[in-house]
Amino acid sequence: MEAFIAWIEKNIMPGANKLASERHLKAIRDTFMTILPPIFFGGIIAVINSAPVTDDTTNGILLAWAAFDQQNALVLGWLNQVTLGFLSLYVCIGITYYLAKSYEMEVFLPIIISLAGYCMLVIDPQEISFGNVLGQLTYFDGKGILVALFVSIMTVELYRVLYEHKVGWIKMPDSVPPALMVSFGSLVPCLIVLGIDSVIFILCKNIAGTCFAAVVIGALSPAVEATDNMAFAILVAFLLNFGWFFGIHDTVWSGFLSPIEYGTLSVNAAAQAAGTALPHVFTVSFWCYFCIIGGLGNCLALGLLCLRSKNKEVNLVGKLGIVPAFFGISEPITFGLPIMLNPLLFIPSIVTSIANVIISYSLMSANIIGRTYAMLSYNMPSVFGAYFSTGDWKALLLIVVLIMLDMVIYFPFLKAYERSMGEETTEANAAV
Numbered sequence: 001m002e003a004f005i006a007w008i009e010k011n012i013m014p015g016a017n018k019l020a021s022e023r024h025l026k027a028i029r030d031t032f033m034t035i036l037p038p039i040f041f042g043g044i045i046a047v048i049n050s051a052p053v054t055d056d057t058t059n060g061i062l063l064a065w066a067a068f069d070q071q072n073a074l075v076l077g078w079l080n081q082v083t084l085g086f087l088s089l090y091v092c093i094g095i096t097y098y099l100a101k102s103y104e105m106e107v108f109l110p111i112i113i114s115l116a117g118y119c120m121l122v123i124d125p126q127e128i129s130f131g132n133v134l135g136q137l138t139y140f141d142g143k144g145i146l147v148a149l150f151v152s153i154m155t156v157e158l159y160r161v162l163y164e165h166k167v168g169w170i171k172m173p174d175s176v177p178p179a180l181m182v183s184f185g186s187l188v189p190c191l192i193v194l195g196i197d198s199v200i201f202i203l204c205k206n207i208a209g210t211c212f213a214a215v216v217i218g219a220l221s222p223a224v225e226a227t228d229n230m231a232f233a234i235l236v237a238f239l240l241n242f243g244w245f246f247g248i249h250d251t252v253w254s255g256f257l258s259p260i261e262y263g264t265l266s267v268n269a270a271a272q273a274a275g276t277a278l279p280h281v282f283t284v285s286f287w288c289y290f291c292i293i294g295g296l297g298n299c300l301a302l303g304l305l306c307l308r309s310k311n312k313e314v315n316l317v318g319k320l321g322i323v324p325a326f327f328g329i330s331e332p333i334t335f336g337l338p339i340m341l342n343p344l345l346f347i348p349s350i351v352t353s354i355a356n357v358i359i360s361y362s363l364m365s366a367n368i369i370g371r372t373y374a375m376l377s378y379n380m381p382s383v384f385g386a387y388f389s390t391g392d393w394k395a396l397l398l399i400v401v402l403i404m405l406d407m408v409i410y411f412p413f414l415k416a417y418e419r420s421m422g423e424e425t426t427e428a429n430a431a432v
Contacts, residue, residue, distance in 0.1 A: 031094030042084025043374035088144035117197035142266025295330025301406030
């Protein structure tokens with residue numbers, strides 16, 4: 001095992017750390033972390049706009065809640081639309097900002113160009129006349145994330161190259177204000193970038209009769225659907241826990257996973273607001289609330305077991321780590337026991353995650369448990385997040401069952417670890 005760990009540290013960790021610092025993936029990761037407030041707000045509105053009533057409901061409070069939703073459907077729907085429903089718009093702005101900032105560029109013009117290009121390629125114009133603009137905003141939510149990624153990255157990279165090589169640079173007198181000098185110097189790069197966006201828009205509108213986002217979704221829908229299945233969710237559970245065992249934080253993968261997880265959540269939120277069936281299971285709230293209860297490695301269950309441990313060190317870790325784990329923060333237990341580089345606890349950390357994925361995904365796929373349509377907070381305890389993200393009281397019961405199952409899985413491994421700690425202490429005393 002020591003040789004294998006050394007090989008991982010030598011051959012895998014440098015690449016993983018390099019991947020984590022890659023500027024494009026880092027810009028994507030930072031963007032999704034930054035735009036959590038509007039996503040949180042949209043999640044609250046989605047919960048408010050989803051009164052848990054059926055035809056058989058007789059509870060006066062729930063019926064009043066449902067009546068409030070019906071009376072304010074337009075207002076609540078719009079509040080959700082301009083927050084969670086405009087997800088790809090905020091992604092476009094964020095990636096442009098962070099990527100341009102990483103190159104130490106002036107960020108204002110690249111953001112404006114990105115927004116213009118994004119609107120060209122995502123909005124399907126229906127009618128434009130004096131004082132009236134009508135267009136489809138269908139792809140402003142998670143369905144437009146791929147276009148947002150393309151536009152923001154293409155804009156920054158192309159603009160940077162053109163600007164640095166002074167393509168079409170217009171020389172101005174020294175007396176001209178710096179802001180005006182930058183504007184004229186950026187004129188040709190802006191025209192070229194927007195020209196490319198315009199060509200793509202014209203081709204899609206004239207040939208496909210729709211916007212670029214619709215064309216992309218149509219072409220990549222099989223690939224997108226391929227990520228929303230149990231096998232993919234299990235693979236994610238394995239890879240993230242495997243990396244965490246060697247100290248590779250799960251944020252390394254967020255550049256890849258965030259567009260997928262938030263995209264499916266946004267689509268589910270739109271379906272919930274429209275009163276139609278939710279199409280996706282694998283969302284960011286599914287992962288956070290159902291698959292990693294107490295943080296990566298399902299540390300809430302492990303923390304509860306540690307509280308009952310007779311080993312003073314393990315018990316202390318439980319006392320220090322149980323509250324953070326309740327709020328989805330696993331680091332005190334992960335590094336306190338530790339789980340990292342600890343084969344005895346590494347096995348159950350992966351097994352619990354995979355078990356949670358299989359059970360939760362199966363129940364949601366069969367529509368026994370409601371699917372997620374809201375993301376309230378990464379640190380929302382799963383017992384609350386599961387209910388509020390689905391509007392299904394059975395989701396809360398599922399979390400309780402999963403915690404108990406995770407405790408059963410962890411129990412023999414923790415006992416074995418405690419015995420090994422006792423043997424290590426005995427050997428150390430004998431050596432002295």
